[in-house]
Amino acid sequence: MLIFDALKQAWREGYSFAALRADLVAGMTVGVVAIPLGMALAIAIGVPPQHGLYTVIVAGLLAALFGGSRFNISGPTAAFVVILLPITQQYGLSGLMLATLMSGLILLLMGVLRLGQLVAYVPYPVTTGFTAGIGLVIAFLQLKDLLGLQVSGNPIHFPEKVMAFGCALPSVNWADAGVGVATIAVFIGWSRLKQRIPAHVVALVAGTVAALALNQSDRLHVALLGERFQYQIGDLIGQGxxxxxxxLMLPWQETPITTELVVALLPAxxxxxxxxxxxxxLCAVVADGMTGTKHNPNGELVGQGLANLVVPFFGGIPATAAIARTATNIRAGAFSPVSAIVHALFVLAAMLLLAPVLAYIPMSALAGLLIMVAWNMSEAPHFVHTMKVAPRRDVAVLLVCFSLTVVFDMVIAVAVGLLLSGILFIQRMASLTSVTVVAQTHPHLDFxxxxxxxxINGPLFFAASEKALSVIGRLPQPPRALVLDFTDVTTMDITAIRALDMALARAGDYPVYLLGVAAHVERKLAAAGVLAATQVQLYSSPQSLREHLSTKRHNVAPQESTPSVVSMYTAG
Incomplete structure (x- = not known):
């Protein structure tokens, strides 16, 4: 069963009052962190901040309830910013919520079809490259609010944003810039103290206090969240x-669903x-490493799929597990998914009780907070270290993914990165395949x-077989027999089988002995009709073949060749 897996795992270990108390403390701790991040990430993708909190509340609760990881904390994440911002700019909030619903359905199907292990097939340079690229883009996008820039227009592509931000530099608001830089400084300084209170909270409180103090002046003004965003409930219009x-709302209530819209949103x-x-x-793997537990990848995909399937009906945006918040949850002493449920309920209570207070948070402080999230997400020191120690081909893949993520988007970066990684993998595997003539002094294969x-060494497949097997049969003088040592051949595809068939044709009527053929390779050769050739015989070991050759002398003439095919399981 793919739902409630994490909850059942915690229950089997014995859920006590002490575990409940630990979950309550951890849930409230990570909830404090989730409030500013939820709002900041919603603002970063171009929607009002409450939609980020809706996502924390609904998706965070559902993913914990149905998912397969005991410690994952789900909600809006920085990785989504570069994907979701263009959707919001082009299709609005309704289009974004519809894309969220569609992605939830895809995630749910991936979990039901048990595709959770597929993430292991994404090469490390690809994930590192696009993650670092996303971090750079997020940090750059926050410069607008961090510096209080008055950017004209609404550029979508990164190069256009760079030009627009550059033209807007003369409009810097030094009060906004001062609060933003102070928030970053407090975040870095508090993080180094290793205190239990999260640096996000301390930095945001410090930035808010600084902004309120500066706003007492007649000459300085720091933009606040309540000034930027308004909401309307019936006839009531409020700030923040x-x-x-x-x-409950319908994701398509503002933009009717059409076939054209669904097709347009499908890639996103x-x-x-x-x-x-x-x-x-990846977050679940990190959590397993920190706690010594084991998550259910397919159950986690089902939980994330259900969360993203439901959250748009409550005004939410895409959600996934967040590594930083999950690590905070673990360090705070969490025992089970109950801590994630508590975190969602805590954010709900804070939203109902503290919404007027949240309106006084400065936009530049939220931007500074996201810059630090982007820095931690990009793992810039590790990125540089990887470039120094990785093989040059892997570095090339990493830089291509990084550059394409920044200049274009993650879709192109991942597609090209996977393609390049596949090509490089094929080249590496092909280089491992060789066919050499064994010297007569070799005692193991001296016949x-x-x-x-x-x-024959290595896998025989389309990239290696043609060149490797082309040497077979090209002999300066006629031999008594040919021996092909298949002991180190792990696999063959149809291209290799065809190349072997052509090599056997070049060998003419000489007796050919295939030595040490693996069972699955033998089945392929038999199915392709290669073993039906009259001159081909199979032997399981050099000793059995040596005994056969010593008792029977073969001539090159075709009428004296042995017509039978002997299986490796019966020969010798």
Whole structure:
């Protein structure tokens, strides 16, 4: 059963009052961190901040309840910013919520089809490259609010944003910049103290206090969240965040669903699902390493899929597990998914009780907070270290993914990165395959001076077989027999089988002995009809073949060749 897996695992270990108390403390701790991050990430993708909190509340609760990881904390994450911002700019909030719903369905299907292990097939340079690229883009996008820039227009592509931000530099608001830089400084300084109170909270409180103090001046003004965002409930128009429960709504109530819209959003939905899959499963792996537990990858995908399927009906945006919040949850002493449920309920209570207070948070402080999240997410020191120690081909893949993520988007970066990694993998595997003529002095494969032995090493597949097997049969003088040592051949594809068939044709009527053929390779050769050739025989060991050759002398003439095919399981 793919739902409630994490809850059942915690219950089997024995859920006590002490575990409940630990979950309550951890849930409230990570909830304090989730409030500013939820709002900041919603703002970063171009929607009002309450939609980020709705996501924390609904998706965070559902992913914990149904998921397969005991410690994952789900909600909006920085990795989604570069994907979701263009969707919001082009299709609005309704289009974004529809894409969220579609991605949830894809994630759910991935879990049901048990595709949770697929994330292991994404090469490390690809994930490192696009993660670092996402971090750079997020940090750059925060410069607008961090510096209080007045940017004209609404550029979508990164090069256009760079030019627009550069043109807007003369409009820097030094009060906003001062608060933003102070928030970053407090975050870095507090993080080094290793205190239990999260640096996000201390930095945001410090930035808010500084902004309120500066706003007492007639000459300086720091932009606040309540000034930037408004909400309307009936005839009531308020500032900042509405002090109400997330209400049921239809994602398509503003933009009717059409076939054209679904087709247009489908690539984005697949991208959201792919990134959500990678992020949540990597987060679960990190959590397992910190706690010594074992998550259920397919159950986690089902939980994330259900969360993203439901959250748009409550005004939410895409969600996945967040590594930073999950690590905070673990360090705070969490025992089970109950801590994630508590974190969602804590954010709900804070939203209902503290919404008017949240309106006084400065936009530049939220931007500074996201810059630090982007820095930690990008793992810049590790990125540089990888470039120094990794093989040059892997470095090339990493830089290509990084550059394409920054200049274009993650979809192109991942697609090209996987393609390049696949090509490089094929080249590496092909270089491992060789066919060499064994010297007569080799004691293991010495069958006499008039027997030519080819030692075949490595997998025989389309990239290696043609070149490797082309040497077979090209002999300066006729031998008594040919021996092909298949002991080190792990696999063959149809291209290799065809190349072997052609090599046997070049060998003419000489007796050919295939030595040490693996069972699965023998079945392929038999199915392709290669073993039906009259001159081909199979032997399981050099000793059995040596005994056969010593008791029977073969001539090159076709009428004297042995017509039978002997299986490796019966020969000798």
């Amino acid at each position: 965040i509405p002090q109400v429960l997330p209400s 939905a697949f991208t959201i699902a792919l990134l959500g899959c990678i992020e949540s499963l 006499g001076e008039d027997v030519v032995v080819y030692d």
